[in-house]
Amino acid sequence: xxxxxxxxxxxxxxxxxxxxxxxxxxxxxxxxxxSASYLYNxxxxxxVVGGDFDDNLDLLKxxxxxxxGIEVEREGKSxxxxxxxxxxxxxxxxxxxxxxxxxxxxxxxxxxxxxCEYLLLGNLTPIIQLTVLDRLKHTPKLVVLDTMNYWMDxxxxxxxxxxxxxDVLTINDSEARQLSGEYSLVKxxxxxxxxxxxxxxxxxxxxxxxxxxxxQVFSAPAxxxxxxxxxxxxxxxxxGGFIGYLAKxxxxxxxxxxxxxxxxxALASFCVEAFGTERLQNLxxxxxxxxxxxxxxxxRFDISE
Amino acid sequence: xxxxxxxxxxxxxxxxxxxxxxxxxxxxxxxxxxSASYLYNxxxxxxVVGGDFDDNLDLLKxxxxxxxGIEVEREGKSxxxxxxxxxxxxxxxxxxxxxxxxxxxxxxxxxxxxxCEYLLLGNLTPIIQLTVLDRLKHTPKLVVLDTMNYWMDxxxxxxxxxxxxxDVLTINDSEARQLSGEYSLVKxxxxxxxxxxxxxxxxxxxxxxxxxxxxQVFSAPAxxxxxxxxxxxxxxxxxGGFIGYLAKxxxxxxxxxxxxxxxxxALASFCVEAFGTERLQNLxxxxxxxxxxxxxxxxRFDISE
Numbered sequence: 308x309x310x311x312x313x314x315x316x317x318x319x320x321x322x323x324x325x326x327x328x329x330x331x332x333x334x335x336x337x338x339x340x341x342s343a344s345y346l347y348n349x350x351x352x353x354x355v356v357g358g359d360f361d362d363n364l365d366l367l368k369x370x371x372x373x374x375x376g377i378e379v380e381r382e383g384k385s386x387x388x389x390x391x392x393x394x395x396x397x398x399x400x401x402x403x404x405x406x407x408x409x410x411x412x413x414x415x416x417x418x419x420x421x422x423c424e425y426l427l428l429g430n431l432t433p434i435i436q437l438t439v440l441d442r443l444k445h446t447p448k449l450v451v452l453d454t455m456n457y458w459m460d461x462x463x464x465x466x467x468x469x470x471x472x473x474d475v476l477t478i479n480d481s482e483a484r485q486l487s488g489e490y491s492l493v494k495x496x497x498x499x500x501x502x503x504x505x506x507x508x509x510x511x512x513x514x515x516x517x518x519x520x521x522x523q524v525f526s527a528p529a530x531x532x533x534x535x536x537x538x539x540x541x542x543x544x545x546x547g548g549f550i551g552y553l554a555k556x557x558x559x560x561x562x563x564x565x566x567x568x569x570x571x572x573a574l575a576s577f578c579v580e581a582f583g584t585e586r587l588q589n590l591x592x593x594x595x596x597x598x599x600x601x602x603x604x605x606x607r608f609d610i611s612e
Numbered sequence: 613x614x615x616x617x618x619x620x621x622x623x624x625x626x627x628x629x630x631x632x633x634x635x636x637x638x639x640x641x642x643x644x645x646x647s648a649s650y651l652y653n654x655x656x657x658x659x660v661v662g663g664d665f666d667d668n669l670d671l672l673k674x675x676x677x678x679x680x681g682i683e684v685e686r687e688g689k690s691x692x693x694x695x696x697x698x699x700x701x702x703x704x705x706x707x708x709x710x711x712x713x714x715x716x717x718x719x720x721x722x723x724x725x726x727x728c729e730y731l732l733l734g735n736l737t738p739i740i741q742l743t744v745l746d747r748l749k750h751t752p753k754l755v756v757l758d759t760m761n762y763w764m765d766x767x768x769x770x771x772x773x774x775x776x777x778x779d780v781l782t783i784n785d786s787e788a789r790q791l792s793g794e795y796s797l798v799k800x801x802x803x804x805x806x807x808x809x810x811x812x813x814x815x816x817x818x819x820x821x822x823x824x825x826x827x828q829v830f831s832a833p834a835x836x837x838x839x840x841x842x843x844x845x846x847x848x849x850x851x852g853g854f855i856g857y858l859a860k861x862x863x864x865x866x867x868x869x870x871x872x873x874x875x876x877x878a879l880a881s882f883c884v885e886a887f888g889t890e891r892l893q894n895l896x897x898x899x900x901x902x903x904x905x906x907x908x909x910x911x912r913f914d915i916s917e
Contacts, residue, residue: 528833
């Protein structure tokens with residue numbers, strides 16, 4: 308049974324205080340797919356790219372990712388995004404957004420994808436996320452939705468329709484406040500859980516994340532890093548690792564969702580160590596295992612009353 | 613062997629989005645003393661107050677706190693602070709600071725305090741913190757220093773002298789950046805640990821705290837609260853609970869320091885639930901035990917490779 312990921316495949320040009328890149332491989336489906344590939348062996352991608360993307364499809368295939376759902380528009384150009392990060396690495400300016408082939412994206416679901424059991428709706432316009440849900444013949448066992456403030460600004464009604472059909476929502480703290488109209492994250496979580504999702508993950512960047520659901524709360528740490536080189540794709544990488552872990556263990560409960568968050572955070576902590584997908588392209592199982600151990604040691608304490 | 617706490621004893625007038633108070637009991641030594649009183653039974657306070665403070669000394673005595681080191685200047689008035697919190701509760705404007713008797717504070721150490729084994733230097737001018745250290749005949753087993761950006765602005769050289777004589781420093785994230793000149797908290801911690809303290813605790817408010825020392829890192833969660841009613845004194849309460857726990861267990865190592873942070877955070881989580889010291893005046897052991905359990909559940913995950 309497969310894990311299907313839908314999202315953008317793109318070229319990014321990135322400036323950080325540490326340097327800048329030319330057009331490099333990016334996009335939610337790429338980051339999430341690479342991340343999930345380390346945890347699950349049946350990962351299928353849905354996206355659209357231009358004729359300029361060819362070599363990168365080979366890269367994805369080499370990581371055992373199924374790209375038959377990535378439509379190639381030979382005459383078109385791939386989605387392009389360019390941004391510049393501020394010194395704090397938590398805020399950024401978008402310098403360019405060229406939708407190109409993404410402007411008319413109509414997601415195709417290959418017949419071979421209809422065994423989808425785990426679905427990650429990566430950050431995209433809510434209408435496309437809905438279309439993917441509608442075109443799957445069976446409701447997946449788990450639907451995870453990633454979105455952002457941009458869609459809350461321009462497509463909140465559509466987004467609320469999608470929310471009713473997902474199991475897990477991942478957003479950051481300011482987006483949780485925007486979506487709920489509540490400043491307190493506890494109150495925000497209660498409202499958002501009333502909108503559809505069974506679980507809410509609020510990402511707080513360098514401060515880790517909070518999980519709400521099943522009447523419980525979990526606070527996951529972030530690994531303190533000496534340098535955050537490039538935060539691009541960290542959220543997508545988190546989401547890919549998160550759902551990849553759940554696909555691997557095959558059982559959805561609060562304990563497994565907590566562990567999935569740790570795996571997602573661990574993979575995201577690699578992502579930010581280099582520009583773009585560079586660090587995600589050649590991780591070893593040992594590196595991942597050791598990083599997970601760092602998270603365990605980071606958060607462990609033992610109080611016996 | 614006693615735990616000695618030095619700091620301000622004050623009246624505060626506080627405005628938050630939830631309401632405002634007249635002059636109520638406040639000050640670092642009061643918050644830290646009340647907090648420590650729940651964990652250790654030999655806690656001695658050092659401060660100075662005016663003739664207007666009388667009833668409050670009785671309150672402190674009723675919590676088994678030794679107030680013989682709190683000098684009462686009958687003709688003077690107690691230190692007064694007034695502030696207004698912004699909606700996010702993380703920033704505030706100071707409306708008034710009347711030093712009153714604090715202006716000429718010359719800390720006296722009663723002979724009965726010379727058995728001091730645990731010393732908390734609460735937030736105060738570094739020169740007074742140094743004076744207390746100098747007037748103790750024996751170096752305490754553990755010295756914890758709390759300070760703030762104000763002293764970094766106007767007395768950095770003095771502060772750096774104090775830092776060379778303390779074991780644990782507690783500051784917030786922006787203060788860690790100011791003290792070290794480093795944005796990355798990992799780099800900031802490495803620099804600050806080179807200034808004297810063996811352990812550094814970086815407090816991040818609603819995001820918990822980080823402990824650095826012994827070549828290790830620990831990330832402590834904060835309890836997500838539906839309402840933060842009044843954050844005044846939360847840092848002092850944290851410090852008091854932290855050192856109170858270590859005095860109780862009597863052994864200083866990384867594992868105990870981690871637990872001490874959880875106790876400090878738990879007591880601070882009560883502090884912010886009401887105005888001023890109200891919630892700290894009548895906690896029960898059961899309430900504290902249950903709150904500690906909430907922290908354990910909040911942070912626990914179990915990954916078996």
